Amino acid sequence: MFKIRNYINGELLPPLSNSYIDNYEPARGEVYSLIPRSSSEDLKLAIDAAKEAFPKWAATSKEVRSDFMRKISERIDERLEELAKAESKDNGKPLSLAMKVDIPRASKNFNFFSSAIKHFESESHFMEEGVLNYTLRSPIGIAACISPWNLPLYLFSWKIAPAIAAGNCVIAKPSEITPMTAYLLSEICQEVGLPKGVLNILHGYGHEIGKEMVAHDDISIISFTGGTKTGEDIASIAAPKFKKLSLELGGKNASMIFSDCNYEKMLKTTLRSVFANQGQICLCTSRLLVQRDIYEKFKADFVKGVKGLKVGDPNDPNTDQGAVVSEQHFKKVLSYIDLAQQEGGTVLCGGKAKDLSSEGKNGWFIEPTVIEGLDHSCRTNQEEIFGPVVTIQPFDKEEEALELANSTKYGLASVVWTENLSRAQRLATSLHSGICWINCWLVRDLRTPFGGVKQSGVGREGGFEVLKFFTEPKNVCIQFDR
Ligand code: NDP
Numbered sequence: 001m002f003k004i005r006n007y008i009n010g011e012l013l014p015p016l017s018n019s020y021i022d023n024y025e026p027a028r029g030e031v032y033s034l035i036p037r038s039s040s041e042d043l044k045l046a047i048d049a050a051k052e053a054f055p056k057w058a059a060t061s062k063e064v065r066s067d068f069m070r071k072i073s074e075r076i077d078e079r080l081e082e083l084a085k086a087e088s089k090d091n092g093k094p095l096s097l098a099m100k101v102d103i104p105r106a107s108k109n110f111n112f113f114s115s116a117i118k119h120f121e122s123e124s125h126f127m128e129e130g131v132l133n134y135t136l137r138s139p140i141g142i143a144a145c146i147s148p149w150n151l152p153l154y155l156f157s158w159k160i161a162p163a164i165a166a167g168n169c170v171i172a173k174p175s176e177i178t179p180m181t182a183y184l185l186s187e188i189c190q191e192v193g194l195p196k197g198v199l200n201i202l203h204g205y206g207h208e209i210g211k212e213m214v215a216h217d218d219i220s221i222i223s224f225t226g227g228t229k230t231g232e233d234i235a236s237i238a239a240p241k242f243k244k245l246s247l248e249l250g251g252k253n254a255s256m257i258f259s260d261c262n263y264e265k266m267l268k269t270t271l272r273s274v275f276a277n278q279g280q281i282c283l284c285t286s287r288l289l290v291q292r293d294i295y296e297k298f299k300a301d302f303v304k305g306v307k308g309l310k311v312g313d314p315n316d317p318n319t320d321q322g323a324v325v326s327e328q329h330f331k332k333v334l335s336y337i338d339l340a341q342q343e344g345g346t347v348l349c350g351g352k353a354k355d356l357s358s359e360g361k362n363g364w365f366i367e368p369t370v371i372e373g374l375d376h377s378c379r380t381n382q383e384e385i386f387g388p389v390v391t392i393q394p395f396d397k398e399e400e401a402l403e404l405a406n407s408t409k410y411g412l413a414s415v416v417w418t419e420n421l422s423r424a425q426r427l428a429t430s431l432h433s434g435i436c437w438i439n440c441w442l443v444r445d446l447r448t449p450f451g452g453v454k455q456s457g458v459g460r461e462g463g464f465e466v467l468k469f470f471t472e473p474k475n476v477c478i479q480f481d482r
Helices: 040-059 062-078 080-091 095-119 152-165 180-192 206-215 228-241 263-279 292-307 327-342 398-405 421-430 463-469
Strands: 006-008 011-013 020-025 030-036 124-127 131-139 142-146 169-173 199-201 219-225 244-248 253-257 285-291 346-349 369-372 389-395 413-417 435-438 471-479
Touching (some): 011 180, 020 080, 040 169, 040 199, 040 206, 062 095, 062 152, 062 180, 095 463, 142 152, 142 206, 152 169, 152 219, 206 219, 244 463, 263 285, 263 389, 292 389, 463 471
Parallel strands (some): 253 285, 369 389
Antiparallel strands (some): 006 011, 124 131
């Protein structure tokens, strides 16, 4: 069986313990490759490599670093189909989605930071009494980049690209559930001749090697995307060591649908915003708040649209929804559908696993599910499910919709559907979320700040914000004679 290897000091290496973890194909529910179960000995090799590489890489000109980013981006484009197939097989997502979104976006991340690093400026402040302050921004050292399984290469590259573009060396860990494209990225780094030790990729369990990375004294900056509970554990280890920390965490995103919206556009986009990637995008909508005068119409049209979504073989170009990522996650999502019914919810469509064994797919498929009749305070409406499940609730007035939208501990993304510009602006100001889409969803400009409020995270990724995160500012103050 194919064995994935770690990428350390420019080389592809087996784990020193020779211990491996099973890697499953979600659509088949079968093991198809093995992942290194890395340990502290592997981490030591990676730390040594990164420490050795750092002074030279930090002193490398921005142009040279930028060139490497561009070459990685180009190589991802050249290997698009292979990477997309690997992502779809490893994660269960439709191949068409990986071809259109995941892999092109990973390439764009490298391409974007190839350019952004050349345009990254620091501030200067002139004082009238003959003093000039300017801000020096230097790379920090060794960064840990830890990412989840839902958008594997996309989110992995979203961290790695700015970290190394800014002159840091990186030790990165993909989710052990979806390691394959991170492995292929190691090959790409070799192909473009990225200097040894600049990027090191360790595979393994989060609670083992991930935790060790977070605690390691030579790692001074941590960029993490994943669940809120894991973020809390990481913060509890990193904070007493005064490490720089960026946490992109869970969400329970609401979409507010007003009766004056562009109905057709809203309906089409809402189907996507709820069910794209089987609902496993941190930005997916999981609560639909619908103004009462269009509630029944919306319900009928939306459920009809959901019933038309094809759940099936990720390789089939007509598939809208593939498998969810793992058996454990499959059980978790189904348990929330049971909970919703215990809490008094009515399942309008879906509500159970989809059996595709007759097609030779014994994996983890779930019917897209719509639930109504729940109070906003119940667990189904408060906790992150992270699957193809959405609730719908009616509201009468704007203030009520705002209160419902803001009623969870999360604050990642929100969507507002209205043609009333003043209302849109009022809500954009008052919603507790790091990103607010008005009359659209998942429109992303990589220059914008990205992140969450409340328990959805701390810090911002994207654009110059993340380059600020990955550099240390120092004020230089010069007084000169007049
Ligand atoms: P997890 O928090 O379980 O894992 C994320 C990563 O952290 C994985 O690589 C995991 O490794 C690792 N990890 C787990 N425990 C530790 C630890 N103690 N120390 C260090 N690393 C650890 O999240 P999921 O992979 O399940 O991803 C889903 C979550 O990610 C959802 O809550 C979703 O909302 C969130 N997310 C947030 C985004 C945002 O931008 N705000 C974007 C995308 C997802 P392993 O897999 O081996 O456990």
